[in-house]
Amino acid sequence: MSQSYNRGLIEDFGRWREFSAGMWAWVFHKFTGWVLVGYLFTHIAVLSTALAGEAAYTGTIQTLEGLLVVRILEVGLLAVAVFHILNGLRLLMVDLGIGLESQDKSFYASLILTGAITVASVPTFLAGAF
Amino acid sequence: MSTQVPKGEEVESTTDEAASSPGKQRRDTAKADRAGQQEKQREAEERAKANEDTVQIKVFRYDPEVEAKQEPRFDEFHVPFEKGMTVLDSLMYARDHYDPSLTFRHSCRQAICGSDAFFINGSQRLGCKTQLSDLDEPVRIEPLPHQDVVKDLVVDMDHFYEQMHAVEPYFDPDELPDGELEEQRQSRANREKIKMSTRCIWCGACMSSCNIAAGDNQYLGPAAINKAYRFAMDEREGEARKQERLEIIEQEHGVWRCQTQFSCTEVCPKDIPLTEHIQELKREAVKSNLKFW
Ligand code: HEM
Numbered sequence: 279m280s281q282s283y284n285r286g287l288i289e290d291f292g293r294w295r296e297f298s299a300g301m302w303a304w305v306f307h308k309f310t311g312w313v314l315v316g317y318l319f320t321h322i323a324v325l326s327t328a329l330a331g332e333a334a335y336t337g338t339i340q341t342l343e344g345l346l347v348v349r350i351l352e353v354g355l356l357a358v359a360v361f362h363i364l365n366g367l368r369l370l371m372v373d374l375g376i377g378l379e380s381q382d383k384s385f386y387a388s389l390i391l392t393g394a395i396t397v398a399s400v401p402t403f404l405a406g407a408f
Numbered sequence: 409m410s411t412q413v414p415k416g417e418e419v420e421s422t423t424d425e426a427a428s429s430p431g432k433q434r435r436d437t438a439k440a441d442r443a444g445q446q447e448k449q450r451e452a453e454e455r456a457k458a459n460e461d462t463v464q465i466k467v468f469r470y471d472p473e474v475e476a477k478q479e480p481r482f483d484e485f486h487v488p489f490e491k492g493m494t495v496l497d498s499l500m501y502a503r504d505h506y507d508p509s510l511t512f513r514h515s516c517r518q519a520i521c522g523s524d525a526f527f528i529n530g531s532q533r534l535g536c537k538t539q540l541s542d543l544d545e546p547v548r549i550e551p552l553p554h555q556d557v558v559k560d561l562v563v564d565m566d567h568f569y570e571q572m573h574a575v576e577p578y579f580d581p582d583e584l585p586d587g588e589l590e591e592q593r594q595s596r597a598n599r600e601k602i603k604m605s606t607r608c609i610w611c612g613a614c615m616s617s618c619n620i621a622a623g624d625n626q627y628l629g630p631a632a633i634n635k636a637y638r639f640a641m642d643e644r645e646g647e648a649r650k651q652e653r654l655e656i657i658e659q660e661h662g663v664w665r666c667q668t669q670f671s672c673t674e675v676c677p678k679d680i681p682l683t684e685h686i687q688e689l690k691r692e693a694v695k696s697n698l699k700f701w
């Protein structure tokens with residue numbers, strides 16, 4: 279063989295339309311996992327304002343909760359967390375070898391449940407934001 | 409053309425001529441049924457001729473030995489459609505009638521030799537096991553991704569074979585039976601357990617579909633791990649050999665690379681539950697390393 283041709287990564291993200299359920303589950307799981315890690319740092323930063331005294335902490339929280347963006351981000355955070363937990367349970371089942379033939383259905387179930395819970399949370403998170 | 413499927417009419421023969429037997433009536437009804445079916449089939453064929461009598465295929469082309477073909481491109485062919493025609497049939501037709509330089513591997517045409525796995529409309533499939541009628545047109549046929557292209561649809565399979573051999577894919581029991589001619593029998597239950605894993609035809613579709621294998625060249629890959637499963641789960645080999653096999657399986661680039669994306673399971677033409685086997689080997693590896701008693 280004199281020469282061959284390396285086509286590189288053919289199945290990159292440009293082929294997202296062809297991704298199957300298991301692939302999407304993986305992509306979303308990684309994404310939500312890292313969003314949660316990101317939130318953890320934010321969370322610590324916000325909590326540590328309490329080091330400067332009760333008033334400072336109350337002030338921070340009140341300012342943040344007064345912002346519409348923060349309320350919307352909270353809904354997003356809930357969606358991300360719920361999906362990560364539900365799909366995490368799915369992955370635990372996969373690790374235990376339970377119901378692997380319906381792994382796609384359990385992924386869709388995670389998505390639908392996440393959607394439902396997120397929608398149901400909207401009134402609580404956005405109460406008094408407008 | 410060697411690839412044509414037999415026409416429906418040939419099936420019908422003239423055996424019902426001697427008509428005076430008691431079963432005549434039954435046969436007559438059966439014949440009428442058959443005639444009806446035949447009529448339907450003929451209609452379908454005619455409709456196919458009228459509407460979509462050709463299939464458009466787009467085939468990846470590359471030839472390092474011809475200067476004008478060193479830049480990869482896609483060639484389009486319009487192939488007359490026959491009922492039951494597979495992607496492989498259409499490629500053979502294009503090669504036999506339009507361009508004899510069109511190069512691809514094939515042999516058995518019945519999904520058993522594993523030589524014609526291609527990337528068809530965005531997923532890894534066997535050309536001979538994929539009906540054109542199931543695909544959207546134009547049908548895009550490319551070589552398997554993540555392997556070097558040698559020419560047109562032919563990819564370099566060396567690395568895949570190396571990974572297959574790395575798991576020592578041969579039966580190697582700890583103890584041989586006493587008598588030289590004595591059989592080494594397997595329990596029915598154990599045979600059932602490894603049944604699906606024995607069906608691999610080394611086509612490489614799974615490895616090509618795997619995101620992880622694409623990023624980590626040393627990863628054993630689904631086919632090799634499945635091969636390892638076939639022997640590690642074979643009770644006749646004995647504990648010592650199983651331990652050795654688990655060591656190969658749980659090495660750095662072994663089962664733990666798998667992220668359960670299910671891509672391999674999705675594409676395997678032999679319907680082997682690859683992810684399930686990989687997951688079971690992960691648990692076996694953990695079990696053999698964790699001993700609390
Ligand atoms: C009940 C809650 C949770 C469950 C059930 C859960 C479950 C899982 C599971 C099973 C995995 C492994 C995925 C795989 O096999 O590839 C995983 C990955 C991950 N989780 Fe969670 N998780 C939870 C909470 C969290 C939280 C709170 C964070 C962030 C602080 C987080 C961050 C991540 C990250 C970053 C990954 C990806 C790790 C990697 O790259 O492999 N998870 N999670």
Ligand code: SF4
Pocket residue numbers: 607608609610611612613614615630631634675676677678679680682
């Ligand atoms: S496991 Fe399936 S997809 Fe992979 S090489 Fe074997 S037959 Fe092909």
Ligand code: FES
Pocket residue numbers: 514515516517518519520521522523524525534535536537
């Ligand atoms: S030609 Fe043998 S598997 Fe398709």
